[in-house]
Amino acid sequence: MKRVVITGMGVVAPNAIGLDAFADAIKRGVSGIRFDPQLADLGFSCQIAGKPDVGEALALQYFSELELRNFNANGILYGVIAGLDAWQDAGLPLTPDTVDYDSGTIFGSGTSGIDKFRESIYKIDDGQARRLGSTAVAQTMNSGVSAYLGGKLGLGNQVTTNSSACTTGTESILMAFERIRSGKAKRMLAGSTSDSGPYIWAGFDAMKVCTFKHNDQPEKGSRPMSESASGFVPGSGAGALLLEEMESALARDAKIYGEILGGNINSGGQRAGGSMTAPNPDAVKKCIADAVVDAGISPADIDTINGHLTATAKDGLEIQNWSEALGRRGADFPYVNSLKSMVGHCLSGAGSIESVATVLQLHHGFVFPNINCEDLHPEIVSIVDKSRIPMYFIENTVKIAAKASFGFGDVNACVIFGAWNGAAPR
Template structure:
């Protein structure tokens, strides 16, 4: 028998807010976390703005010991551990005991891990200083470093692993955790993803000329999803996390419940048709959405709001068309839709999970957050949906069903359906 799966804890490290309270306020108020990055300027990047979470030294010491921080410079693991442990505490779960918790697993995604540590290691190796690399190089640079760190801090005894699917990573991790709980293989899973920050992560995208270069002097205006004046995405970083739990277990321990996960779907366009390494196959995108609805047991007409992928690139118009086709809803009948990237930039492998946290908060608190920098809706989008479906200001409204999708390099897709929890 399939079990009902609910969300009992949230954690987030985002460019516009570290911690759920700060993030919630920023999302509601339309506060941007994008700023000028002096390092990118010095390195002569075309795009010299970025979304980067602000982590203080005191905050680091709240989650890591001084010994752990010695030689530690993996921002991805840093962000993921902070977000993951916040979600765990938010779910009112106990700290790790002397024995493994066989009912708890971790599925925490990452695109890359420890790039700065790799760079540091390469220089030491080239300088014949291999013995001075330190004992934590492997833990910081292995792709599963984030799940390994969290697994040790929480004593998780169920599956502890890391997935990696480009920009789809976070949404996929939540769906994988959902499947494990629903099938009875775990009572709870800490799921999410993290994305590192810095020039060695962002340089490739700058070289591809997919990042904006027109707003180096006006950073907060730089990320413009669905806008006619969008000129590319703004690189970002951070992590999102949530505790998914068997409903029966959550009720037994009187846990807070933010929302219910009804189901979803993951697929690929196979880089066939119009799909390539960097472009989506529309047939696959539409199929991913329709199959997600089917698996969740809902209809397209039932969706109240969409949190899109929407990166402020030329593919935004195509994404709206794909949503309209998959839901069979157009013009004023289209649901509300928003893009968190207008405030955070594109957090890459961390994007899906951060955006899922924002999606769940909208269901739980009864609001639809604004799309900033979209006062000039792209005419191709305006020809498909009514501009009123793209809110430019905060809307206070109880919504029941929200669809969240992520689309990534490699022509991969994920769509998840969240529902407001009702007894």
């Protein structure tokens, strides 16, 4: 079984674009939630959102003017920027004229090019099907993001897109990890992206799972673990991690951010309390416990948890599940944080963006703060000591971190990241 390390990362988040800016933002607890006039004009209950600020000048660093002509797929744009940044951060050359059969990508998405799809529908209905343009299919197929990345990087190994709702990003990392661990690839670009805008977020607004109480205070709106939480804030963006076989990384003297020790993916089968929108607690606990076993560690070894924690009524249940799965509570509970307090719920992009934040903590030795949870929910305080839910930046040596995502359809994924301690046997 090959050891798998992380040699590059990229991120396009509502509160920052680029790794250094993102690291600074999460250390300082910077929110990327803003009032969205379009949502207000369309009569949404929730009129705030987290959307990366990607302008034309930035886009032209990754796409040609010809490629951007009639381009209308934010999710692909976010994913390609994050993916190419991770590739270059790993010190790997762009090789458009050759095929790299040792490298591939598993880059997840929930939907692709929803605005382009809408544009296409109107043209078709108006009898203008021939005016759709040559890239309409590439922008609207779910695998558009991995196809674009595969072409730009000349990837010759597996090139695919996974889709498992909010679990997509964490699942993509574990799928890529398994491919390298089994010896089928040397490098895999793993990540996920989420499109932005009303056509993505309307369904959640209709379900009444998004907050409507903070339209006049956007930065206060996303409140994971808070007693005053009233639903999640929709977000979007992309995260990417370049996973690499340890021997390959060492041979080229690559910078190593950390190591993937193990993980697990499962489903609750929508039984025992699980449903299309709610997790089966037994499956969640099994996912976490099996991830710990796969990583070859003890539950006591985990220093910090980056939870799913969406600012809904299920936050307390999630903390309870973590506590029971690890057998830890009170002051013995690991530090726990939720990036969603700063960026909102980035849906299919959430797991990968949050994983980038988790690995940054390991690499630089800190725990980023939770914001907007001064009024911690009593259910959570009854399980976890307040000191374990940091509200300020903590400089701390973090050696092992757990990251989990729980998605619609009752699907779960948990990955265990370790700080890089060298090539000596673990």
